[in-house]
Amino acid sequence: MILTEGSAAVSTALPSWMYPPRDTGWEADDLDLLPPDAPRHIELLDGALILDTSPRRSRHDRVIRRLTAALEAAAPSGWTVEAQMTVKLNRRSRPEPDIVAARVPYDPERTRFLPEEVALVVEVVSAESEHRDRRWKPGLYADAGIDHLWRVEDENGLPVLHTYELDATTRGYVATGVHRERFKTAVPFALDVVPADLAR
Incomplete structure (x- = not known):
């Protein structure tokens, strides 16, 4: 999906790696298979992928x-x-x-x-x-x-x-x-x- 913001186009599409790799959802071992451009701090809690992208204080x-x-x-x-x-x-x-x-x-x-x-x-x-x-x-x-x-x-x-x-x-x-x-x-x-x- 592409949204326009002023004269710039902004993509709201999620990167492909953010989609669960199977119908049953994320599993713990999947974190080892994330690409190098994935955020550094990612957790899996009860099957929910948690991305910490907030600035570090x-x-x-x-x-x-x-x-x-x-x-x-x-x-x-x-x-x-x-x-x-x-x-x-x-x-x-x-x-x-x-x-x-x-x-x-x-x-x-x-x-x-x-x-x-x-x-x-x-x-x-x-x-x-x-x-x-x-x-x-x-x-x-x-x-x-x-x-x-x-x-x-x-x-x-x-x-x-x-x-x-x-x-x-x-x-x-x-x-x-x-x-x-x-x-x-x-x-x-x-x-x-x-x-x-x-x-x-």
Whole structure:
């Protein structure tokens, strides 16, 4: 379809890769087959393709980079910490947490993690992602059996860490703390950070 806007023609046709590759819809492995010109950040949540094309805010990126660096420095040998890499939870869901800590060695050819490899997922909440990060993705992570979830919220311009641990009986997350001044933990491995330093 072509619309005219003033003297310029504007195409509203979707690129061919955005159409599901089969009648049954998108599957997690399809993300590996997207063309190079597809957006960098694409998730699959319950079969719905989610494209994040919003501009990245510097604060959001800085918190991800600094927390990733802190986790990398603290991770035991044989662990991998990655920023913005997908986790194939099941056939129809492959979210992209902001940070993943996994009990597997670094593999330069890796394109995703599996839930049994992942000990921790971190979501840094933004205005564009708040519903997914607070409501939708935690349920998917819990169903897949990922032990730890951290959510970083902005509170008066400073990061605040909300931490959760999986209750294996209910398959739901239980809140373990809200950390403003200092966050010190032994799980999934020892870490000691000052949340405010993640944004300074």
